[in-house]
Structures are given as structure tokens and as C-alpha cells.
Amino acid sequence: MPTTNPMFCKRCYADLKQSGDVGALGCFFCVRCKRRFDPMDLRTYLSRPFPSRRKIIIHSIITLILATIVSIVVAGWLSVAQMKYFHSTH
Amino acid sequence: MLDYETKLPRYQSTPEDRRWLLRRLFYYLGHVVVLGLIGYWAGPNLIMFHSLFSPTPADYAAIAEGECTTAIAAIKAYQRDNGSLPSGTWELGGTYLPRNSDPTGNILSTTSVTFGLGRAVVEYEFTPAREGWFIHAPRYDGRLPAPIVPPSPTTRPAVTQGANANH
Numbered sequence: 001m002p003t004t005n006p007m008f009c010k011r012c013y014a015d016l017k018q019s020g021d022v023g024a025l026g027c028f029f030c031v032r033c034k035r036r037f038d039p040m041d042l043r044t045y046l047s048r049p050f051p052s053r054r055k056i057i058i059h060s061i062i063t064l065i066l067a068t069i070v071s072i073v074v075a076g077w078l079s080v081a082q083m084k085y086f087h088s089t090h
Numbered sequence: 091m092l093d094y095e096t097k098l099p100r101y102q103s104t105p106e107d108r109r110w111l112l113r114r115l116f117y118y119l120g121h122v123v124v125l126g127l128i129g130y131w132a133g134p135n136l137i138m139f140h141s142l143f144s145p146t147p148a149d150y151a152a153i154a155e156g157e158c159t160t161a162i163a164a165i166k167a168y169q170r171d172n173g174s175l176p177s178g179t180w181e182l183g184g185t186y187l188p189r190n191s192d193p194t195g196n197i198l199s200t201t202s203v204t205f206g207l208g209r210a211v212v213e214y215e216f217t218p219a220r221e222g223w224f225i226h227a228p229r230y231d232g233r234l235p236a237p238i239v240p241p242s243p244t245t246r247p248a249v250t251q252g253a254n255a256n257h
Contacts, residue, residue, distance in 0.1 A: 013110065014101055032101040049110040051117065063121045070125065071133020078134060078209070078228035085211040085226040087196040087204045 006047055011035045013049035134228070138209055144229035151236040154212040154223055158205050159239055161187060161195050162214045165203055166241035175201070175216060186242065214239070 007016035014032040016039075028037050037044040046052060051059065132142050139145060145153075161179050164186035168176050176182060178196045183189040195203040202215040202224075210227035212234075223234035 013107075013114070015104060015107070018099065018101055031099055049107070050114060056117075059121055063125050064128070067125050067128035067133055070129030071137060074130055075134035075137040075228075079138065082209060082211045082226040082228065082231075083206075085204060085213060086206055087198045087200055087202075 007037070007039065008046040008049040009033060009035055009037070010044070010046055010052075013046070015049070016045055138228055145227070147225070147230055147232070147235055150210065150212075150225045150227060150230060151223065151234040153207065154205075154225060154234055155236050157193055157207055158195070158212055158214065160242070161191065161193070161205070162203065162239040163242035165195070165197070165214075166216070166239060167243070169216065170241050175203075179203070 008014065009016055009030040009032065012030060012033040012035070014030050016028070016030060016037060019028055019031045028039060029035065030037065039045070135142055135144055161182075164182045165176060165179070167186050168182055175197050177198055179187060179191070179194055183191075193205045193207060195205045197203045201217045202213050205212045210225055213224040213226065215221055215224060221238055223236045224232065225234050
């Protein structure tokens with residue numbers, strides 16, 4: 001392995017140091033999920049086994065979008081749920 | 091074709107892996123908690139009440155009393171004079187209650203009257219054992235802390251009584 005930096009798989013967060021032998025095949029693979037990576041390219045692996053800053057931002061945006069959709073659905077449901085108590089001929 | 095499966099060594103988990111796995115689980119759990127708090131609580135409250143918090147029973151009681159007391163007092167006056175409940179507030183028009191007064195309350199052969207107030211249904215039960223205010227609102231469904239409404243002093247007009255006396 002040409003680098004001593006900590007390297008972790010972007011898909012399964014496995015320690016990529018354990019995939020050193022595979023270099024003989026011409027490319028590096030995560031031994032757990034088989035994802036390819038390049039030890040010389042920082043964009044192909046993580047320096048810690050945790051979602052990257054970019055992924056955290058994407059997750060936060062997705063969470064907020066989902067929360068907004070859920071809020072609208074829940075508010076709509078709560079608004080009409082009380083109407084069953086209204087005495088009506090319908 | 092290369093057979094990577096046979097050439098790749100088996101991954102050996104380390105104690106650090108477990109610690110980071112727990113951190114990632116907390117991270118995802120945090121997102122789920124935020125989704126739940128906003129999606130079920132804060133978001134609907136902002137949409138429905140324009141506030142992070144829902145009204146308290148005391149808030150609902152103040153609104154219900156302000157909007158419905160006159161109509162309920164009129165219904166009780168009608169019941170006192172006629173011995174039965176009307177079908178709704180529209181039967182009280184002109185005599186016990188001003189015509190086209192809001193809100194309109196429905197009784198429809200039940201023992202309570204219901205008023206629609208925004209997203210809530212205010213109910214006043216006339217059965218002596220259970221008499222009182224109830225509300226069916228998005229965040230609260232139960233009895234309201236409001237006093238029992240006495241019947242309004244209004245009775246049937248003297249003209250009607252005189253007309254009955256002539257028969």
C-alpha cells in the first residue's frame with residue numbers, strides 16, 4: 001500500500017489497509033464490499049469510518065425534506081381526524 | 091476473467107470498527123429523532139397553530155367559551171321552555187338567538203351540541219351527569235376546564251304565550 005494515511009471504504013467503512021495484497025491485481029478493492037479505490041486519490045476513500053461532510057449535508061437536507069413532507073401529511077390528517085366528532089347527517 | 095473473490099483476503103473486524111459503528115448508528119438515530127420531532131410535532135404545530143407549541147386546554151376553553159356560550163345558553167333556554175333539545179342552533183333563530191348567528195351548532199337527536207371551530211370540534215354535553223365542555227382538537231381530546239353554562243333568561247316571546255292562551 002503506497003500510503004500510510006488511514007483509509008476507509010466509502011461504502012461499507014471497512015479499513016482499507018487490509019486490502020493491500022490486492023494491489024498486485026492492478027487495482028485496489030475493499031475486501032468487505034469489493035468497492036474499488038485508489039490509495040493515491042483522496043476522493044476514493046474516507047479518512048475516518050464515518051459519513052463524509054458532503055454526505056452529512058445531503059443526509060440533513062433529505063431529513064428536512066422528509067420532515068416537511070411528513071409534517072404536511074400529519075397536519076392534514078390531524079385537521080380532518082376531529083371532524084368525525086361533528087354531529088352531521090352525512 | 092479474474093476471480094477477485096478467491097484472491098481477496100477475509101476482512102478482520104477491529105475493536106475500532108465497533109466503536110465507529112456505534113457512532114454511525116447514533117448519527118443515523120439522530121436523523122430519525124430529528125425527523126420524528128419535526129415531522130410529528132414541530133412541523134404540524136407550525137402549520138396548524140403557527141407556533142411550535144399546541145394550545146393548552148385552558149386556551150381552548152377560553153376560545154370555546156367566547157364563541158359558543160351564547161348559543162349553548164340559548165339551547166338550554168329552549169330545552170327549559172320546550173322540554174327537549176332542538177336539532178340545532180338554526181331552530182333557535184329569532185327567539186332564543188339572533189338569526190344566522192355563528193357558529194352553527196348541530197344536535198341532531200343526540201344529547202350534545204357540536205360546533206366546528208377551525209380544526210377543532212367543540213362539544214357541550216347536556217346530560218346532567220356529564221354536563222360540560224369537551225373539545226376534539228388536533229393535540230387535545232377531552233374535557234375543557236370551563237364552567238357549566240346556565241340557560242339564558244330569554245324565553246318564548248309574550249306574543250306566543252298570549253296566542254297559546256287564546257286557544
